[in-house]
Amino acid sequence: RHADAWWRSAVIYQIYPRSFADHDGDGMGDLVGITSRLPYLRDLGVDAVWLSPFYASPQADAGYDVSDYRAVDPLFGRLEDAKAMVARAHELGLRVIVDLVPNHTSDEHEWFRAALAAAPGSPERERYMFRDGKGPDGSEPPNNWESVFGGRAWTRVTEPDGSPGQWYLHLFDPKQPDLNWELPEVREEFESILRFWLDLGVDGFRVDVAHGLIKEAGLPDWDAELHLLGAGLKGESTDRRPPMWDQDGVHEVYESWRRILNSYNETGDSAGDRIMCAEAWVTPVERAARYVRETEFHQAFNFDFLETHWHADKLREVIRASYAANDSVGAPTTWVLSNHDVVRHASRLGLPIDQPRPNGIGAEDPQPDTELGLRRARAATTLMLALPGGAYIYQGEELGLPDHTTMPDEVRQDPTWERSGHTEKGRDGCRVPMPWEADRPGLGFGPSEQTWLPQPESYRALAADQQAGVPGSTLELYRRMLQVRRELSMGQGSLLLEESTGDVVRMVNDAREARVQVVANLGTDPVDLPDGAQVLVASGALDGTRVPSDTAVWFTA
Ligand code: TEU
Numbered sequence: 001r002h003a004d005a006w007w008r009s010a011v012i013y014q015i016y017p018r019s020f021a022d023h024d025g026d027g028m029g030d031l032v033g034i035t036s037r038l039p040y041l042r043d044l045g046v047d048a049v050w051l052s053p054f055y056a057s058p059q060a061d062a063g064y065d066v067s068d069y070r071a072v073d074p075l076f077g078r079l080e081d082a083k084a085m086v087a088r089a090h091e092l093g094l095r096v097i098v099d100l101v102p103n104h105t106s107d108e109h110e111w112f113r114a115a116l117a118a119a120p121g122s123p124e125r126e127r128y129m130f131r132d133g134k135g136p137d138g139s140e141p142p143n144n145w146e147s148v149f150g151g152r153a154w155t156r157v158t159e160p161d162g163s164p165g166q167w168y169l170h171l172f173d174p175k176q177p178d179l180n181w182e183l184p185e186v187r188e189e190f191e192s193i194l195r196f197w198l199d200l201g202v203d204g205f206r207v208d209v210a211h212g213l214i215k216e217a218g219l220p221d222w223d224a225e226l227h228l229l230g231a232g233l234k235g236e237s238t239d240r241r242p243p244m245w246d247q248d249g250v251h252e253v254y255e256s257w258r259r260i261l262n263s264y265n266e267t268g269d270s271a272g273d274r275i276m277c278a279e280a281w282v283t284p285v286e287r288a289a290r291y292v293r294e295t296e297f298h299q300a301f302n303f304d305f306l307e308t309h310w311h312a313d314k315l316r317e318v319i320r321a322s323y324a325a326n327d328s329v330g331a332p333t334t335w336v337l338s339n340h341d342v343v344r345h346a347s348r349l350g351l352p353i354d355q356p357r358p359n360g361i362g363a364e365d366p367q368p369d370t371e372l373g374l375r376r377a378r379a380a381t382t383l384m385l386a387l388p389g390g391a392y393i394y395q396g397e398e399l400g401l402p403d404h405t406t407m408p409d410e411v412r413q414d415p416t417w418e419r420s421g422h423t424e425k426g427r428d429g430c431r432v433p434m435p436w437e438a439d440r441p442g443l444g445f446g447p448s449e450q451t452w453l454p455q456p457e458s459y460r461a462l463a464a465d466q467q468a469g470v471p472g473s474t475l476e477l478y479r480r481m482l483q484v485r486r487e488l489s490m491g492q493g494s495l496l497l498e499e500s501t502g503d504v505v506r507m508v509n510d511a512r513e514a515r516v517q518v519v520a521n522l523g524t525d526p527v528d529l530p531d532g533a534q535v536l537v538a539s540g541a542l543d544g545t546r547v548p549s550d551t552a553v554w555f556t557a
Pocket residue numbers: 061064065101148172208209229230279340341359416
């Protein structure tokens with residue numbers, strides 16, 4: 001029934017509202033700015049945009065701490081601007097996905113304020129995860145869980161009468177208290193929020209921390225070493241799930257959401273589908289595939305793919321395994337290489353292969369090889385966009401932007417920098433305002449020279465106006481790939497596994513319009529294309545029929 005549904009093959013562009021385009025000149029992006037740049041995205045050839053949160057928020061975690069789910073933060077504009085943005089996008093043929101943050105609210109949400117003002121055991125406290133502390137005076141946290149951002153996952157409150165009180169759970173920042181998803185009232189509230197945005201016309205939701213809503217009953221201790229998201233999910237322990245992640249109970253929540261989404265599909269035609277995409281850092285792939293079912297999510301980010309470095313064997317294996325796991329449940333695979341939480345792939349792939357990869361890079365850290373990183377990033381994207389399924393691209397990757405890796409520590413804003421006790425640089429480096437025009441102040445980000453994070457000097461030459469129409473530029477490579485992908489219906493093809501060994505990844509996409517082969521050369525020696533190969537796309541210059549190192553091509557035979 002869904003064979004031709006748009007979301008099975010969509011290329012969705014992630015807009016980070018703080019950093020896409022500034023209209024009012026305060027140095028922070030806004031909705032009017034986004035609307036003004038939508039034609040650029042139509043010309044790029046994407047199917048939809050996903051916007052990170054723009055809701056009312058104290059901005060303790062760049063908007064992932066929501067204080068009012070039905071309001072636009074004044075930083076970004078007004079609700080009217082959101083409506084105008086959606087209308088303009090639809091006019092241009094672009095769908096709009098918004099971010100939904102259900103695991104936690106801001107501590108400044110009216111529910112949490114009410115919880116603090118109320119007594120232990122009250123219905124107001126019941127909406128969150130309040131517990132008495134351990135020890136004779138309750139001064140020890142209820143369990144040993146740690147926050148993803150560093151430090152303990154519990155904060156003690158002062159009761160209204162001034163006495164030291166209960167503790168509340170926050171898997172992330174203390175300003176992001178976790179909601180109690182066992183409570184029907186919480187479920188009803190989010191269903192109402194869903195309807196609010198659907199009624200406003202959005203085409204779907206990217207669901208933040210989708211694997212975190214339900215916690216194991218009794219909140220048992222968990223081995224400290226396996227705490228952090230990622231670390232706890234690497235499959236070291238598959239016999240027991242971490243008690244805060246990927247509990248079976250989460251699926252029921254999404255089943256009810258899917259019913260709501262389906263009810264908005266008035267024509268019964270899958271072209272009208274409203275969708276949801278899971279942000280679930282879950283391994284192994286079979287476990288992650290449980291989120292993408294006919295009765296649940298349409299898509300889930302393939303983070304195993306994102307996390308695989310420039311290793312031919314590992315890439316081949318992760319592509320094979322994730323495609324197979326999704327295909328076995330009739331779901332498309334949703335490829336992704338960058339987002340607002342990780343070092344951009346143009347920088348990441350310029351780091352030594354065997355070094356652990358950080359969440360941010362600072363001036364005193366070993367610096368990525370930017371030339372090599374960009375070369376590999378272009379090849380990696382060329383490989384990714386050749387594969388059947390959907391794909392997400394993160395704003396600026398179409399310009400080949402690296403992270404800002406020499407940002408002064410004083411300007412960092414990501415809470416992970418402070419919370420980790422400065423052991424992690426934080427995610428600011430990948431969140432820097434977009435360079436649009438090389439000769440304008442702030443590189444054309446907005447009407448003033450202000451930008452909420454500084455732009456590195458290297459962004460000038462990468463500005464969109466320096467690349468538009470320039471053959472061989474990263475922007476033109478992306479445009480070309482999205483055009484060919486659409487013309488040949490490559491997103492709806494099937495993946496055939498070619499025999500490939502050593503440093504070369506070869507895949508075949510058996511698409512309706514053509515059988516497209518992709519070769520990515522991860523080795524040092526050039527690779528010969530077969531006789532008669534018709535090259536459709538190349539991530540870098542070819543040497544006749546030879547594909548140089550760190551280059552990928554699409555061809556038909
Ligand atoms: O991220 C989920 C998440 O836990 C990781 O991506 C995490 O932010 C990273 O590993 C820390 O270095 C989502 C959002 O994408 C992220 O921006 C938010 O901070 C987080 O949830 C909390 O809402």
